[in-house]
Amino acid sequence: MGDQIRTDICVIGAGAAGLVVAAGASQFGASVVLIEKGKMGGDCLNYGCVPSKALLAAGRMAAIGARGSVLGIHHAEPKIDFAAVHDHVAGVIEAIAPMDSQARFEALGVHVIRDEARFTGPDRVEVSGQTVIARRFVIATGTRPAVPVIPGLDQVPYLTNETLFDLEAAPGHLIILGGGPVGIEMAQAHHHLGCRVTVLEMDEPLMNEDPEMVALLVATLRREGIDLRTQTNVTAVGGSAGAIAVTTESDGTSETISGTHLLVAAGRAPVLEALNLDAAGVRTTARGVTVDARHRTSNRKIYAIGDVAGGPQFTHLAGYQAGIVLRNILFRLPAKAKTNALPRVIYTEPELAHVGLTEREARSDAALKIEILRWPLSENDRATAERNPDGLVKVIVTTRGKILGASILGPGAGDLILPWTLAISNGLKIGAMAAVIAPYPTRSEASKRAAGNYYMPRLFTARTKALVRFLARFG
DSSP, X not given: OOOEEEEEEEEEOOSHHHHHHHHHHHHTTOOEEEEOSSXXXXXXXXXXXXXXXXXXXHHHHHTGGGGTGGGTOOOOOOOOOHXXXXXXXXXXXXXXXXXXXXXXXXXXXXXXEOSOOEEEETTEEEETTXXXXXXXXXXXXXXXXXXXXXXXXXXXXXXXXXXXXXXXSOOSEEEEEOOSHHHHHHHHHHHHTTOEEEEEOSSOSSTTSOHHHHHHHHHHHHHHTOEEEOSOEEEEEEEETTEEEEEEEETTXXXXXXXXXXXXXXXXXXXXXXXXXXXXXXXXXXXXEOOOTTOBOSSTTEEEOGGGGSSOOOHHHHHHHHHHHHHHHHHOOOOOOOOTTOOEEEOSSSEEEEEEOOHHHHHTOTTOOEEEEEEEGGGOHHHHXXXXXXXXXXXXXXXXXXXXXXXXXXXXXXXXXXXXXXXXXXXXXXHHHHHSOOOTTOTTHHHHHHHHTTTHXXXXXXHHHHHHHHHHXXX
């Protein structure tokens, strides 16, 4: 039998969720073992949020000249050095990596083991020939790219988010399977970097977002020149490196699309197989580990957080869940996760941000009586001054003014959504946003204007006008 390690908390997975728990618990004085079989920092740092946003930034810079002529500025065609773009992306990862490194966490007092963990009982795992016995475990193993079953796909080279950022030469024609956030973001990034891009989506793109907002974004992407096809089934894949052939079917018509590279962006699958969770009495589904509102599993000594817990897959949510678990484990507080004010962002240009209920979700609740408030960026002075008027603020409220949700399409929408997140999380009514003083000229005024629309039909009525005329009689 190997050595035994006894610890307060054993965290399995050194991605965003696991690292927050490990750092927090250690700094609060708990003993912590952190196990990671892959790269420190997990998907977000190495294959997800960080490299994708770095690539989008490069693409945005390449495309910045497209709007110059309307402002009287004429740019030359950009010269894109894709190898240098690759180095930029790698450099961004390298700059952030020290914060997630093994050295940093060991300096915090965390015992880091770089290997695969396997449960052998309800309170222990085996790793690197050792047995780790812990009072509490936190599973934070994340997800991996899901690969659909398509004839021929396993016979051709394809990319996922785990290999896409290794490319040092630009794809001539990138075919993307999937119109979710990853597929849409990477489509625009590569298009801006000079690649031909075709997106194939079997349903509608960005299915979780408000269809009205998505339609505006899709119109922009198509106007730029991205070939975005919806209601399209992929029936076969063939070819070889540099010459990929994808056969599709739409409305009964079959077509073969030829490209140089294929990106599979068809969702995510939880990383669970090696954990042997049956031995620990932990229930799972195809979506991930089953947890309650406190993120406890069916084994109350084991928690699961982050993408592996089967909910929305966002780094900021993973960090929030880590805080919930820390309060439960360290302070015995029955803290529960609340996601009614969980924001999300599609980092295209323009960005699409949302928090709370969409219109479709609100209307599905028969008990809710709602109103929709809108303000287009075409009526925003800052957007007009910059000749970039495409966008919309859309807010869902009850007839009594309770804010249920908000969507923003426009430049910097991910930053502009924060006041709505604050409002929903604190139960504020629409009057709070309508009454705020917004700096002029900024796009944030559009949120105030949308909120003000709640009062327009209530204020400018015949009754109000009569009251004004009556009061005028008194001088």
